[in-house]
Every structure is written in structure tokens, then in C-alpha cells.
Amino acid sequence: MDRSDLERELERLHPESFGWALFCSGRDRDLAQDVLxxxxxxxxxxxxxxxxxxxxxxxxxxxxxxxxxxERRRAWRPGALPVEAALADPAPGADERIEEAERRExxxxxxxxxxxxxxxxxxxxxxxxxxxEEAARVMEVSLGSAxxxxxxxxxxxxxxxxxxxRR
Amino acid sequence: xxxxxxxxxxxxxxxxxxxxxxxxxxxxxMLPKAPRRRVVALPWNGVHWRLRRWSSWSAA
Numbered sequence: 001m002d003r004s005d006l007e008r009e010l011e012r013l014h015p016e017s018f019g020w021a022l023f024c025s026g027r028d029r030d031l032a033q034d035v036l037x038x039x040x041x042x043x044x045x046x047x048x049x050x051x052x053x054x055x056x057x058x059x060x061x062x063x064x065x066x067x068x069x070x071e072r073r074r075a076w077r078p079g080a081l082p083v084e085a086a087l088a089d090p091a092p093g094a095d096e097r098i099e100e101a102e103r104r105e106x107x108x109x110x111x112x113x114x115x116x117x118x119x120x121x122x123x124x125x126x127x128x129x130x131x132x133e134e135a136a137r138v139m140e141v142s143l144g145s146a147x148x149x150x151x152x153x154x155x156x157x158x159x160x161x162x163x164x165x166r167r
Numbered sequence: 168x169x170x171x172x173x174x175x176x177x178x179x180x181x182x183x184x185x186x187x188x189x190x191x192x193x194x195x196x197m198l199p200k201a202p203r204r205r206v207v208a209l210p211w212n213g214v215h216w217r218l219r220r221w222s223s224w225s226a227a
Contacts, residue, residue, distance in 0.1 A: 011194045018191040019184055033192055041199040100182050107179045126173075126180040158172055161179075 003044060009056055010040055016128060020061050023123045024068035027108065031071065039067040054137055058130070061138045065120075110160035118153030121146050 001009070010017070018036060025031035039060075042048040048063045050056060111119050117139070124135035136146035 007198065010198075014194040014197070015188040015191045016184075019187040022187055029190065033197070037197050037199075040197055044199055100186075103179055104183050104186055107183055122176075123180075126176050127184050129177075154172075154176070157176070 001050060006043060006050075010043065010060070013057055013060060016057070017060060017064060019127060020123075021064050021068065023119070023127070024065050025072070031068075035064060035068045035071050038071065039064045042067065055134070058134050058137050061124070061128070061130075062140070065138060106161060110157050113160050114153050114156050115149075117141070117149045118156065121149045122153045122157060125150060 017039075018032065021032040021036040021039070022029065025035050039048075042063060043050075043060070050059050053059075111122070114122070120139055121132070121135050124130045124138055125132060130138070132146050132150050133143055135150075136143045139146060141149075
């Protein structure tokens with residue numbers, strides 16, 4: 001892939017990549033932007049090179065994940081999801097419904113209760129619509145391990161969400 | 168996804184995804200700038216300008 005092909009692919013996946021960077025950055029918007037900028041720089045400069053061993057999206061998500069881990073280590077930022085940042089929506093549309101905002105809040109809070117691995121696999125499968133196998137590739141774990149995190153995470157998430165509904 | 172619980176989760180995540188997508192910064196602002204072309208100082212750079220200046224002096 002030459003630079004223009006890479007840029008076209010990056011642009012096509014940009015909204016999704018930002019969503020993934022948000023999760024990898026503990027839902028910190030500023031950090032997510034830094035991470036994404038750094039990841040794109042690595043891709044465009046060729047320091048991270050796509051070899052075609054998986055789908056481009058799977059590979060790119062791996063690069064974003066690695067970059068976020070490195071950024072967080074460098075900046076000493078904890079991995080917990082800061083709730084205020086998670087829920088901030090600087091430009092809500094006029095048609096945004098309060099009910100939807102509450103459901104998003106519940107989901108993000110329920111995700112904070114899961115382990116990082118469980119959160120990752122659920123986000124990759126439900127948010128990004130990857131298969132568990134693809135999620136395992138992004139997370140660099142075995143398929144069996146990803147399935148375990150997926151099953152436990154889903155149970156935990158559903159339990160949390162049903163508690164929220166009962167409140 | 169045939170399981171109703173999975174469908175419910177997928178719908179919740181989809182709401183979050185579309186909200187996040189609205190917050191995405193413009194793609195162009197995220198890309199590294201193309202490296203600037205280096206201006207190399209060569210001995211013949213500015214020769215035309217120097218010749219013109221010389222010819223205007225000599226004509227004066």
C-alpha cells in the first residue's frame with residue numbers, strides 16, 4: 001500500500017478508530033486524540049507496516065491498542081475509565097434524547113466494573129462488530145482465552161445492567 | 168446475533184458508537200503533515216536575480 005492508499009483506508013475507518021482509541025485511552029478524549037495521531041503517524045511513516053496477515057482494520061486496531069498502552073505508560077495515566085470524560089459529549093445534537101444518554105451512561109458505568117480484558121473483548125465484538133476470533137487477534141490472546149473473557153464479561157455486563165434497571 | 172440479550176447489548180453499544188462518532192475530530196487534523204521540501208542552497212540559486220541587479224547597476 002502506498003501513502004495515498006493508506007490514507008484512504010485510515011479515513012474510511014476514522015470514526016471507528018476514534019471509538020476504539022477512546023476505549024483504549026480510558027474514554028479520555030484528549031488522550032484518545034493523541035493516541036490516534038501517534039498511531040496514524042506510525043502507519044503513514046511505515047514504522048508500523050501492514051503485512052496483510054489479517055484484515056487491515058484488525059491490524060490497525062492492534063496498532064492503536066499498542067500506541068495507547070505505550071502512551072499511558074509514558075503519561076502515567078491509570079487504566080480506569082474516568083466517568084466524567086466517558087460521558088462528556090461536547091456537541092450533543094438538538095435531537096439527542098435524554099433516555100439514550102442515560103442508557104449510554106449505564107453502559108459505560110457497567111463496563112467500568114469489568115476487567116480490562118473483558119471490556120476489550122466486549123467492545124471489539126459489540127461496539128466494533130468483530131468476531132471473537134478477530135478480537136483475539138487484536139488483543140494478542142488465544143481464541144480460547146478471548147472466548148472465556150467474552151463469556152464472563154457478557155455475564156458480568158448483563159448482571160450490572162439489570163441491577164441498573166431495577167434501581 | 169440471535170440471542171435477545173445479545174441484540175439488546177448490540178443496540179446499546181450502537182447508541183454509544185454513534186455518539187462517539189459525533190465526537191470524532193476531523194480526519195485531516197489527525198494526519199501527520201507531509202514533510203516539507205528541503206530548500207537546498209546551491210551556488211547557482213539566485214543567479215538570475217544577481218545578474219539582473221548587476222546589469223541595472225552597470226546601466227546606471
